[in-house]
Amino acid sequence: MFVLTVDQRRSRRDIDRVPELLERYRDHGLIRSFERTAGDEVQAVCEDAATVVSIALELVSTPRWSVGIGIGSVELPLPETTRAGRGPAFEAARDAVTRAKGSPAALAVSGPEPTAAEDAETAFTLVALLIGRRSDHGREAVALMTGGLSQTDAAERLKISKQAMSQRLSVAGWHVENAGRILAARLLDTANRTGSQGT
Secondary structure: OEEEEEEEOOHHHOOOOHHHHHHHOOOOOOOEEEEEEEOOEEEEEEOOHHHHHHHHHHHHOOOOEEEEEEEOOOOOOOOOOHHHOOOHHHHHHHHHHHHHOOOOOOEEEEOOOHHHHHHHHHHHHHHHHHHHOOOHHHHHHHHHHHOOOOHHHHHHHHOOOHHHHHHHHHHHOHHHHHHHHHHHHHHHHHHHHHHHHHO
């Protein structure tokens, strides 16, 4: 199981962005949706690694959030509210979000098998840093592709040639990002399975 603990960065100098986050991820295939747990911190429970990857990378693509991903078991049955949840995955998420505040990508992964969690965290960090270094043109091109457009349609929307679109995507590392997302999800699943076998 995966627990996401997310904390708003520099919250004392910014507006409260928690309500916006709660609304954004209300229907994202989570077992327990994000819920404010304390101050500017929210928490959610998920069992799908690809969903965790998608949410975590979207959050750290802005400078507003620190994301901790905890891997492990949770006490069942899960209570109706996320903040009432207990178990090793919740404790791991707490450790992870604390470390995330000082990490290069504002993201950390913790679990019962440290090496497996470190591997997943490394994959996340590489993809997050790639996304963070994109130009505005690169972000725009990738957003259109992620939205389901073909390269030809995206090029027409941006009023550029298909070749220019291909170049923008290449410079933005779009294909590398896709491979990195798949790798991060695979490593999360591996860490989850390895941790489960050890308990």
